[in-house]
Amino acid sequence: SGKKKRKITKAERLKQLQEEEERRQKEEEEARVKYEKEEMERLEIQRIEKEKWHQLEAKDLERRHEELEELCLLEGCFPEAEKLKRDTRLLSQWKHYIQCDGSPDPSISPEINTFISLWKEETNETLEEVIAKSKLVLKLIDKLKLILLETPPYDLEDKNIKQYQGSILELQELLHLKF
Structure with a gap:
């Protein structure tokens, strides 16, 4: 229940x-x-x-x-x-x-080209002369690099830039040729 x-x-x-x-x-x-x-x-x-x-x-x-x-x-x-x-x-x-001092102005194409041509043709140089010219070449390369670095783009024409770069390469090749 x-x-x-x-x-x-x-x-x-x-x-x-x-x-x-x-x-x-x-x-x-x-x-x-x-x-x-x-x-x-x-x-x-x-x-x-x-x-x-x-x-x-x-x-x-x-x-x-x-x-x-x-x-x-x-x-x-x-x-x-x-x-x-x-x-x-x-x-x-x-x-x-x-x-x-007779050194070329690297920014003036005819001067640098003449310098390069004349030094290429020189064969009867003493080691001291080659070293002295090499120092000059290094200074010229530095001057060209400085121009490229410090000159504002609007102050440099394309043809000048190419010319300076070409001159740097030629000078470097010339150094290799002489050593």
């Missing part, structure tokens, strides 16, 4: 409903508190990230201002540097001219 289910009294039913309601309210309150806490944490993280972002933006802006100042300074110096380089090249040419 099965147990008969005992009938719940009104008072017990009311108490049960009240307990359920209290439990539901407690759960809702806990959920609300948990949500508020999570929301506060989320907002705090968001605030911190925003603050970091603003700091990064401020640093970036400061860096840009510094770079702009530096760029303006460099732009101001550039024409002066170009003028100094040009003056140095002209002075170098003048020094070579007043030196009057």
Whole structure:
């Protein structure tokens, strides 16, 4: 025989409903508190990230201002540097001219070609003469390389660049030929 289910009294039913309601309210309150806490944490993280972002933006802006100042300074110096380089090249040419030592100006094609041809034809040279001429050849190569490196592209024509590079190669070959 099965147990008969005992009938719940009104008072017990009311108490049960009240307990359920209290439990539901407690759960809702806990959920609300948990949500508020999570929301506060989320907002705090968001605030911190925003603050970091603003700091990064401020640093970036400061860096840009510094770079702009530096760029303006460099732009101001550039024409002066170009003028100094040009003056140095002209002075170098003048020094070579007043030196009057018979060495060719490597930037003048006929002079360097004549020098190369004449030295190729010379066969009865002493070792000292070959060494002396070799030193001169190395100086000429250095001068040509310097011209190629320091002369701005707009001051050098393509044919001159090719001529200087060709002269460097010929001078190097001449050194190998003599040794």
